[in-house]
Amino acid sequence: MRYWIFKSEPGCFSLDDLAKSPKQTTAWDGVRNYQARNFMRDDMKVGDLGFFYHSGKTPEIAGLVEVVREGYPDHTAQDPEAEHFDPAATPENPRWYMVDVRLVKRFTPPISRTLLRRQAALQGMELLKQGSRLSVLPCEENAFNYIRHMAESPEFSSDENF
DNA sequence: GCCAACGTTGGC
DNA sequence: GCCAACGTTGGC
Numbered sequence: 001m002r003y004w005i006f007k008s009e010p011g012c013f014s015l016d017d018l019a020k021s022p023k024q025t026t027a028w029d030g031v032r033n034y035q036a037r038n039f040m041r042d043d044m045k046v047g048d049l050g051f052f053y054h055s056g057k058t059p060e061i062a063g064l065v066e067v068v069r070e071g072y073p074d075h076t077a078q079d080p081e082a083e084h085f086d087p088a089a090t091p092e093n094p095r096w097y098m099v100d101v102r103l104v105k106r107f108t109p110p111i112s113r114t115l116l117r118r119q120a121a122l123q124g125m126e127l128l129k130q131g132s133r134l135s136v137l138p139c140e141e142n143a144f145n146y147i148r149h150m151a152e153s154p155e156f157s158s159d160e161n162f
Numbered sequence: 163g164c165c166a167a168c169g170t171t172g173g174c
Numbered sequence: 175g176c177c178a179a180c181g182t183t184g185g186c
Contacts, residue, residue: 009184033169055184113185131167133183164186171180 002043003144004050005127006065006101007135015052015062015106024103025068028136029076030084032096036136041071041097043138050101051139051147053127059113061147062106069100107151121146 006028008014018026031037048067054060073094076082089095116122125143126132 007184059185130185131183133168135183166183166185168183169181171178173178174176 001045002048003139003141004039004044004048004067005053005137005139006050007053007055007137009056010054010062011056014054015103015110018052018063018065018101018103019106025100027074027098027100029074029098030082031074031098031135032077032084032086033135036134037097039136039138040099044070044099046070049104049144051144052101052103054110060110061116061151062110063103064105064107064148064151065101066104067099068102071097071099074098105151111147111150115150116147119146119150 010016013026018024028040031040044067046067046069050065050067051061052063052065054062073091074089074096075094076084077086077089077094077096078091079085084096086095113128116125117128122128122143125140126137127139
């Protein structure tokens with residue numbers, strides 16, 4: 001099984017929005033980057049876990065999600081009304097793909113990027129690299145387990161040494 | 163608001 | 175096919 005990070009601007013689609021979605025599940029649509037597309041189309045499997053990451057003013061990991069449907073065509077690319085319409089996308093060649101993810105657990109409080117950066121164990125993590133702009137990216141197993149452990153530790157947000 | 167990093171576009 | 179120009183992302 002593999003681990004992933006799903007980025008979203010909360011003003012566009014937040015963890016709250018996911019929590020309010022039917023079955024707390026959403027299609028991860030609108031991704032228009034080939035590398036991210038390939039991850040969703042080729043690599044993600046049902047049961048893979050990922051973090052829901054909020055980018056923007058207060059960057060943070062907001063919760064845990066699970067892939068519940070594997071890559072399938074992102075039909076919003078073929079909708080002229082859609083924000084990420086791509087005239088080159090057709091039913092024969094959909095060009096863009098998405099997966100469905102379901103909310104597993106909200107992190108309360110969320111784990112701020114500042115706190116992540118403070119962790120020696122997370123040095124070199126892709127997400128924390130400057131200029132990391134992929135909206136969907138893999139997360140190393142070690143980093144995943146470490147962060148998950150942080151989320152389960154009640155003291156992590158207050159403990160200076162964490 | 164600034165700026166670095168990155169992807170895409172288009173001229174040649 | 176190269177590369178400069180440009181637009182976008184996203185942390186700070």
